[in-house]
Amino acid sequence: MPVTAVQIRVLGALVALLLSPLAPALDSPPALNLDPRTFTVSGLSSGAAMAVQVGVAHSSRVRGIGIVSGPPYLCAQGFVTKATNDCLTLGRTWLRELFGPMFGLSLFSSGERDIEVMDLIADTKKLAQRDRIDPVAHMAGQRIWEYRGSEDRVVGAKASAAQHTFFLHFNGLIVRGEPRATPHTLPTNDPSQGACDTSDEDFVSGCDFDAAGFMLRSLYKKPRARADDGAGQWYALRQADYVPVTPGMADPEAAMRMLGLAESAHVFVPERCRDEKCGVHVALHGCQQGMTDEAFQAFSEGGGYTRWAGPLRLVMLFPRVGAIKPLERGNWDSVGNPMGCWDWWGYTTPTDLHGYATRDAPQIRTLMNMVDSLGKTE
Structure with a gap:
């Protein structure tokens, strides 16, 4: 039977889709030679806050934390108003835009506020004493890479300084990325990622600075490593399969929606990790970056991570969280x-003041379940 021109075009489109390195596959990763008992984690903005929470709560397993524009551990103290008004520089204007005129009261002010780091340190020690997080002694020697652009108008210099003081107190090995004039974004050295200013709405920008590369080389103590072309294969994990199901929430899909998690996380496996033993790095996007496929793709595929996966022998896990509209989960x-x-103020643990930042936090448990699954063999 003769092949028509339309059939040829359709066949060509299907072949291009299958061969494209930017199109995540729908199947789960194959059996890999991984040891997920220790891993590293990083993030941007709320993803950086979550990376810190995972790193502190599971400090016996997390060997390094990469922080791009993130507030310190427990900064929000379980309150969205404190998260936005004290830990960030956004103040009452942004609160009012998000949550209504009640947040325009005079007690909420724009600008930076001092953060009482010693209070955060004391609360961290109490959580460890109550066995809600790993013993704080495990943070000694933990490698920390932190960066904040000098033009960042979301996370202020005081929050960054508090982050530094917090880990310094626990004897973390801290490396600060050289300050550059970048806004609240994930800087890359790829000009196709957009202008290095606030007009770049997916928060991944071409800033002539490969933040992911500097961070990963620092966390793995391989400063001479060189990036490759990012060859590898994409896979997907159905996040509902990893959500902790509680007695009052027996349906994994419903539990996933209550936590704001998207349908799937993506996993990038560089070619060498099919045969060689590799490590695991968890990369967490910032606010808004999981709400659309385009923004999530910009972070996971355009943020620079995949070009370092092969040289550093890392399987990359990119979890994803979406939006929860006010009142969507009920009148409460x-x-x-x-x-x-990502939850860094308590929207998943409304009755537990610090619950969002502990080992039992539902988003953290979901992330850890996904990490553990990558090391299982068929």
């Missing part, structure tokens, strides 16, 4: 998570 939830941020 007038705030929700409309910007699609």
Whole structure:
């Protein structure tokens, strides 16, 4: 039977889709030679806050934390108003835009506020004493890479300084990325990622600075490593399969939605990790970056991570969280998570002040379950 021109075009499109390195496959990763008992984690903005929470709560397993524009551990103290007004520089204007005029009260002010780091340190020690996080002694020697652009108008210099003081107190090995004039974004050295200013709405920008590369080389103590072309294969994990199911929430899909998690996380496996033993790095996007496929792709595929996966022998896990509209989960939830941020103020643990930052936090448990699954063989 003769092949028509339309059939040829359709066949060509299917072949291009299958061969494209930017198109995540729908199947789960194959059996890999991994040891997920220790891993590293990083993130941007709320993803950086979550990376810190995972790193502190599971400090016996997390050997390094990469922080790009993130607030310190427990900064929000379980309150969205404190998260936005004290830990960030956004103040009442942004709060009012998100949550309504009640947040325009005079007690909320724009600008930076001092952060009482010693209070955060004391609360961290109490959580460890109550066995809600790993013993703080494990943070000694933990490698920390932190960066904040001098033009960042979301996370201020005081929050960054508090982050530094916090890990210094626990004897973390801290490396600060050289300050550059970058806004609140993930800087890359790829000009196709957009202008290095606030007009770049996916928060991944071409800033002539490979933040992911500097960070990963620092965390793995391989400063001479060189990036490759990012060859490898994409896979997907169905996040509902890894959500901790509680007695009152027996449906994994419903539990996933209550936590604001998207349908799937993506996993990047460089070619060499099919045969060689590799490590695991978890990369967490910032607010809004999980709300659309385009923004999530910009972070996971355009953020620079994959070009270092092969040289550093790392399987990359990119979890994803979406938005929860105010009142979407019921009348008790007038705030929700409309910007699609990882939980760093308590929207998943409304009755537990510090619960969002402990080993039992539902988002953290989900992330750890996914990490553990990557090391299982068929």
